[in-house]
Amino acid sequence: xxxxxxxxxxxxxxxxxxxxxxxxxxxxxxxxxxxxxxxxxxxxxxxxxxxxxxxxxxxxxxxxxxxxxxxxxx
Numbered sequence: 001x002x003x004x005x006x007x008x009x010x011x012x013x014x015x016x017x018x019x020x021x022x023x024x025x026x027x028x029x030x031x032x033x034x035x036x037x038x039x040x041x042x043x044x045x046x047x048x049x050x051x052x053x054x055x056x057x058x059x060x061x062x063x064x065x066x067x068x069x070x071x072x073x074x
Contacts, residue, residue, distance in 0.1 A: 004058045004061035007058035007059050011055055012062075032045075
């Protein structure tokens with residue numbers, strides 16, 4: 001598995017990576033995934049959204065490590 005600090009370096013610290021994440025977020029994350037009457041399209045859009053959510057979470061995990069904040073996994 002790719003370390004969260006790599007996601008952070010690419011998508012948060014690099015201006016080109018930030019632009020890519022901004023575009024992907026606008027296309028696939030910052031929009032409703034529910035399609036009335038079409039559960040298949042809803043599932044498809046939610047799948048797209050989940051990929052961007054993973055990238056955002058991984059960047060956040062790196063920031064927690066950088067800031068010295070760690071949640072207990074107990």
